Amino acid sequence: MFAQIEPSIISRMEYLEAIDKKDRVDGTAQARRLRQIPPETGKFIATLAAKCSRDGEFIEIGTSAGYSTLWLSLAAKEIGVRIKTFEILPEKVKLAKETFRMTGSEKYVELIEGDFLSHCDAIKKISFCFLDAEKEVYLECFKAVAPKLMENGLLVADNAISHRDGVKPMMDAATADKRFDCLTVPIGTGEFICRRISRT
Numbered sequence: 246m247f248a249q250i251e252p253s254i255i256s257r258m259e260y261l262e263a264i265d266k267k268d269r270v271d272g273t274a275q276a277r278r279l280r281q282i283p284p285e286t287g288k289f290i291a292t293l294a295a296k297c298s299r300d301g302e303f304i305e306i307g308t309s310a311g312y313s314t315l316w317l318s319l320a321a322k323e324i325g326v327r328i329k330t331f332e333i334l335p336e337k338v339k340l341a342k343e344t345f346r347m348t349g350s351e352k353y354v355e356l357i358e359g360d361f362l363s364h365c366d367a368i369k370k371i372s373f374c375f376l377d378a379e380k381e382v383y384l385e386c387f388k389a390v391a392p393k394l395m396e397n398g399l400l401v402a403d404n405a406i407s408h409r410d411g412v413k414p415m416m417d418a419a420t421a422d423k424r425f426d427c428l429t430v431p432i433g434t435g436e437f438i439c440r441r442i443s444r445t
Contacts, residue, residue, distance in 0.1 A: 246291065246292075246295060246319050246320065247288060247291075247319070250319065251349070253348045253349060254315055254318075254348045254350070257344055257347055258284070258287075258312060258315060261279060261281065261311075261312045261344070262281075262284070262312075264310070265281050265312070268280075276334070277336070279309050279312065279337075280309060281309055281310065281312040281313060282312065282377065282403060282433055282434070283433045283434075285432055286403070286432055286433035286434070286436065287313060287315075287316030288316065289430070289432050289433070289436065290313065290316060290317060290375055290401055290436070291316040291317055291319050292320075293373070293399055293401060293438070294317055294320035294321070294375075294399075295319075295323050297324075297372040297373040297397070297398060297399060298372045298395055298397065298398070299324055299325060299326050299372070300370065300372065300395065301371045301372030301393075301394075301395045302329055302368050302369075302371050302372065303320075303321060303326050303327070303329065303371075303372055303373045303374075304328070304329045304330070304331070304361070304368070304371060304373070304374050304390075305317060305331065305374070306330075306331050306361045306375070306376045306377065306386055307331070307332065307376070307377040307378035307379075308330040308331065308337065308338070308341045308356060309337050310337055310340035310341055310344055311330075311340065311344035311345055311350075311354075311356075312344070313375060313377060314328060314330045314341070314344070314345070314350070314354055314356075315350060317330075317375065318348075318350045318353040318354055321353040321354070326353075326372075327353055327355050328353060328354050328355065329355045329357060329368075330354060330355070330356055330357065331359065331360070331361040331364065332356065332357075332358060333358070333359060333360050335358070338356065338358045341356055342356060361386065361389070362385060362386065365393075368393060369393065370393060370395050371390055371393045371394050371395065371400075372394075372395055372398050372399075373399050373401075374390050374398075374399070374400045375401050375403070376390075376401065376402040376403065377402075377403040380408050380411030380412055381411065383402060383411070383415035384414045384415040384418055386415075387400065387402075387415045387418060387439075388418070391419075391424070391425070391439075391441075394439075394441040395441065396441055396443070396444055397440060397442075398440070399438060399440055399441075400438070400439040401436055401437070401438050401439075402415060402416075402436070402439075403433075403434060404434045405434075405436060405437035406431060406434055406435025407434035407435055409435070416429075416437055419437070423443070424441060424442065424443045424444075425439045425440060425442060426439070426440045426442050427440075
């Protein structure tokens with residue numbers, strides 16, 4: 246999957262990585278920063294997604310400029326699914342649309358402008374979810390995703406180490422839920438993985 250990344254995707258990833266690096270040091274307001282995952286996390290979540298069932302939806306909560314979505318699109322292409330990705334900020338939606346157009350990823354990505362929580366009722370089954378939004382909505386997103394996750398489905402939440410205080414309410418709820426096995430992986434800023442082990 247990673248050995249055959251198309252040049253247009255590599256070029257766009259490098260472009261977004263440069264913006265993200267600049268954002269972190271030049272005083273760009275937090276809401277405008279890309280705040281995207283590092284490449285090693287991208288490879289990690291794409292590897293996880295590629296092993297999930299094709300029978301449910303593959304979703305991403307928090308598109309930003311589409312960097313993490315590009316990684317997930319590699320898995321989507323490999324297994325023959327589409328990623329539904331949700332973003333609420335118009336300026337980031339514009340950047341994400343540019344990302345998917347320039348890389349030819351539109352056939353593997355459905356970008357939805359709006360709050361995931363206002364769209365989740367239309368989603369019946371989820372195979373994979375990557376959660377990388379504002380930390381105060383993590384718990385509510387988990388509660389919305391959890392009952393829809395298929396057996397062996399995965400929810401992966403970013404910033405489990407770097408923003409542990411903000412993510413902790415969701416982590417505690419997931420860990421206490423007997424339907425899930427949970428694990429924090431020390432890659433990037435920390436990924437909290439919830440695997441659905443039981444439908445009851």
